[in-house]
Amino acid sequence: xxxxxxxxxxxxxxxxxxxxxxxxxxxxxxxxxxxxxxxxxxxxxxxxxxxxxxxxxxxxxxxxxxxxx
Numbered sequence: 279x280x281x282x283x284x285x286x287x288x289x290x291x292x293x294x295x296x297x298x299x300x301x302x303x304x305x306x307x308x309x310x311x312x313x314x315x316x317x318x319x320x321x322x323x324x325x326x327x328x329x330x331x332x333x334x335x336x337x338x339x340x341x342x343x344x345x346x347x
Contacts (some may be wrong), residue, residue, distance in 0.1 A: 293300070322328045336339060
């Protein structure tokens with residue numbers, strides 16, 4: 279017997295059971311991503327501010343917190 283013989287059945291069952299939760303979660307992630315991207319010009323209005331945050335994000339401590347960007 280194949281180890282993955284019921285994978286499609288279980289995936290279909292899970293998607294049918296929790297589709298509202300999954301769609302809501304994906305919509306929330308999309309809205310948060312677009313919202314943060316829309317706010318960046320007001321948070322960092324000029325080139326000097328953007329260069330400062332880029333240099334801050336390159337620090338080893340920020341890389342440890344956020345991972346490589």
